[in-house]
Amino acid sequence: MQSGKNLVVITDLDGTLLDHYTYRFTAARPALDLLAKLDIPLILNSSKTAAELLSIRETLNNHHPFIIENGGGIYLPKGDDYEVIALGTPREDFLPVVSRLKNDLQLKFRGFSDMTDEELSEYTGLSQQESHNARKRDFTEPLLWQDNETSLRTFSVELAKHGLQATQGGRFIHISGITDKGKSVAWLRDYYKRLLNNSIYVIALGDSPNDIEMLNNADFAIVIRSPVHEPLLIKKDNLLVSEHFGPEGWNESINLCLEKLNII
Numbered sequence: 277m278q279s280g281k282n283l284v285v286i287t288d289l290d291g292t293l294l295d296h297y298t299y300r301f302t303a304a305r306p307a308l309d310l311l312a313k314l315d316i317p318l319i320l321n322s323s324k325t326a327a328e329l330l331s332i333r334e335t336l337n338n339h340h341p342f343i344i345e346n347g348g349g350i351y352l353p354k355g356d357d358y359e360v361i362a363l364g365t366p367r368e369d370f371l372p373v374v375s376r377l378k379n380d381l382q383l384k385f386r387g388f389s390d391m392t393d394e395e396l397s398e399y400t401g402l403s404q405q406e407s408h409n410a411r412k413r414d415f416t417e418p419l420l421w422q423d424n425e426t427s428l429r430t431f432s433v434e435l436a437k438h439g440l441q442a443t444q445g446g447r448f449i450h451i452s453g454i455t456d457k458g459k460s461v462a463w464l465r466d467y468y469k470r471l472l473n474n475s476i477y478v479i480a481l482g483d484s485p486n487d488i489e490m491l492n493n494a495d496f497a498i499v500i501r502s503p504v505h506e507p508l509l510i511k512k513d514n515l516l517v518s519e520h521f522g523p524e525g526w527n528e529s530i531n532l533c534l535e536k537l538n539i540i
């Protein structure tokens with residue numbers, strides 16, 4: 277049995293806590309309230325930017341650390357401000373490489389840096405302000421892939437030669453340095469261990485391939501079922517696959533997991 281004190285929940289957003297189509301989290305409200313009541317920190321771990329996550333945290337009334345851009349950076353609250361831990365390669369350092377490879381390999385894709393706020397809104401259904409926040413990136417470049425799988429493999433091989441990688445997210449291919457959502461989980465484990473002078477027990481929730489490392493680094497992994505692809509295949513002892521999609525599945529799985537751990 278785990279006491280509520282050393283439990284930490286780390287969650288993906290799009291398609292996991294937020295509905296894939298509407299970005300709403302209403303269905304997860306009861307489980308969110310339950311975590312708050314039990315004083316269990318909820319840490320957002322997303323491919324989204326700091327600007328986007330700050331806005332979502334406000335909506336969720338969340339005051340915990342958060343992980344931006346697929347593990348590229350960790351924001352730790354310090355009074356009214358944040359300490360930023362950079363784990364990824366700065367985007368401005370690798371954008372020229374992406375652009376050169378696009379040209380050399382004659383690839384077809386649109387990166388966030390090629391798009392206007394309006395264009396991104398068209399692809400995502402986000403408002404213009406939300407698109408603006410989504411384009412303020414520090415560690416990743418999402419691409420709308422308009423080419424075939426073979427080209428993507430060739431591109432990935434070339435990226436690797438530059439210490440870069442392409443990761444499949446819910447809608448976009450994310451270009452970044454060699455970091456992932458899992459490394460940020462490991463970093464936070466150490467952080468909480470120092471802070472609490474005790475080990476933490478990590479429950480993680482995700483739906484897409486870019487969540488696999490995070491789920492593998494958790495003590496209890498929850499795969500959230502997606503309306504657009506098959507559930508992730510993960511081999512792990514403490515594993516749960518939700519019955520419902522997105523926030524509904526989130527709500528159901530948090531309850532089930534806390535029951536299994538004898539917390540509720």
Ligand SMILES: [Mg+2]
Nearest residue numbers: 288290291484
């Ligand atoms: Mg997702």
